[in-house]
Amino acid sequence: FIFFRGKPPPQSVCNTTRPDGRPSSILIGGLFPESGTLANGGIPRASAFRIAIEDINDDNCLLPGTTLVGILNDTETSPVEGLRSFLYLADEGITGVIGAASSSVSRAVAVACPLFETPQISYSSTLSELSQKSTYPFFSRVVPSDAFQGQLLAIIANDLGWDRVATISTSNAYGVSIIEQFTNRASALSIAFLSSQTFPPDENEDSPLLEDAVRLTKSSGARIIVVAMVLGDAQNFLRVARRQGLTEYATFLVTDGVAQDALFEADDADELREAASGMIGTTPIEASGELYDAFVADWVTRDPSEYPGAGNDDINTFVPFTYDATYALAWALDRLVRKGIDVYNGTALLDSVQNGTNFVGLTGNVTFDENGDRSAIYTILNFYDSDDDATFVAVGDAEQGEIDYSGEPIIFRDGSTDPPDAAERVFVAYDDAQGIAMVALCCAGIVITILCTIRMMVGKNTPIIVYASPNFILLINLGIVIGFCNVFVWTGEPTDSLCLARPWLLVLNFVLIFGNLYAKAGRIYHLLHQRKSFVFKPIKDTTLFGYVCLYSLVFIIPLIVWTAAYPLEVDRSDDNPDNDKVNIKCSGDNAEVFLGLFLGLVGLSLIFGVFISYLNRNFHDFFSEIQYVGYTLYTVTITCCVVLPMLFILEDEPDAFYIVLMLGLIFANFATLLFLFTPKLYILVLHPSQNAPPTDEGGRLQTQRSALSVHQ
Structure with a gap:
């Protein structure tokens, strides 16, 4: 093995010929970035070039009887220095050159190679322009374009x-x-x-x-x-x-x-x-196979002081390509020698490189196409x-x-x-200001609702709670808690599970409150219009619960069909006005159809609620229950009439949509809590003496319709 860095001694580059016509030595050049921005990769590649020449000289089947001599020069990762290094190598009489690393350096060298008829094989230059044979006829590479x-x-x-x-x-x-x-x-x-x-x-x-x-x-x-x-x-x-x-x-x-x-x-x-x-x-x-494994086994044993970059198994990506590029040139030279063609015939050597190369190297089968390019086979990497x-x-x-x-x-x-x-995924996160505010309000609502429920259940046997029915109170308060829990499926990045939960929580919030309110309002309307008087006594809930269940099924059945047949899933919407952002929404097949159906059912329910509240407007029952039911129905109806159109308008503005939706839910549920249960708590806690039905002078129960008293 003979290897020189820089200018070799004159006697070593003498192209002597043996009696059998074989040259005793052949000179090739190597261009590597041992300094500059590619130095980290260039130094071990230079060592691979040297090891390849060692292995070629030890191979009796490749250039037998001929010693391959290499000269290596530093390109400094610069086209100017790279060209200067090549001109020096050309002046020394190299037959071919391995390199360079960067495409800009290889391009500068490739322009000069035809002037000296020096074939060039790069181990890492991938610039597509270098495939233009009319401009760079002597350029080849063992990497794809x-x-x-x-x-x-x-x-x-x-x-x-x-x-x-x-x-x-x-x-x-x-x-x-x-x-x-x-x-x-x-x-x-x-x-x-x-x-x-x-x-x-x-x-x-x-x-x-x-x-x-x-x-x-x-x-x-x-x-x-x-x-x-x-x-x-x-x-x-x-x-x-x-x-x-x-x-x-x-x-x-x-x-x-x-x-x-x-x-x-x-x-x-x-x-x-x-x-x-x-x-x-x-x-x-990536390099692989038995040949590569053998190379790695040799590489890790090399002394890094003699072969910089070697001595470990952390091998630079283009080290095996450098090795194969050197072998490609050696095989091309071998073919010329065996045919008795002068290895310094640059045109013949170029033809041997580009048209005759076909061997298995560290990086697989090495061949060149008509442009001198390696087949475009890539490995996709992840770090x-x-x-x-x-x-x-x-x-x-x-x-x-x-x-x-x-x-x-x-x-x-x-x-x-x-x-x-x-693009940036737009949704309201828990740590956004609006997210923090709405979650805090809803959590407060949940706590207040639970405390109110507990206090009313403590007094469940008192007249005001008995008249309102503890079971109905529990169901309505469950609906209110579910209403406040909506914040947890509308805050944070949507998932498929959260998308499925959204319509369920909204529907349950609505039917549990309104179903029970309609039952109470209908019962009072029936009693006050069909009877002249009545005796105050606990009302059986079973019939009313049956009506509530039937009312709920009108919503639940289509909701089950929607969930089972056309489930909502997370979707990215490009309707955000900012091109660098996308709205993350829940969508699904036929979602508009089911949404229209539910809006229709809600609209009919609200109309019915307003109608029955209007019919009961002049009646005053025990503890003014019917008035508070009416206030709740009116307030929720007005809230829906204001909020729903705004939600359609703000559909493409996630932050505004979220704020309006949450404020609407919070207001409607707090209003229900305020109108239905604050008067009861007021009497239970502050004025327990008023916790009794009104009676006349004879101790009989009474109610009023405007100024007209109805007695029994």
């Missing part, structure tokens, strides 16, 4: 139900090209763009340009951010995004330049892991910061637009496997 990677990111976004995104990339060829491909495919999939930002590569984390790009991305309201840049830029982006609070909720959909474990090779690795949690990325298909050993894991594979999500489940930032929404 970004022409598919950008499209793949759009397909993943669509598969996960994300219909709006923001993009941020570096303004170099790599970032701009991928975002362009993503934009074209995403637009065809009806994905909207809330923001598209770029910043120059190699900006540090304090750069105003980077700060502004992140700030504008955040202000767009997007929850899904497509990121196209290389490692160093990605690290600085995550630092700024974390500082500005973007990483608290955003999900990053990233390219192969970001989706690498080397992303976390920094002093602030813990903070970077936290910022990247839930990240989904793409990378050329979730669950522990100190968190790493990118494979969740699926993609080939030519077909995705197989058969790997590990995707875990998102919140630790769940449910994809987050692409």
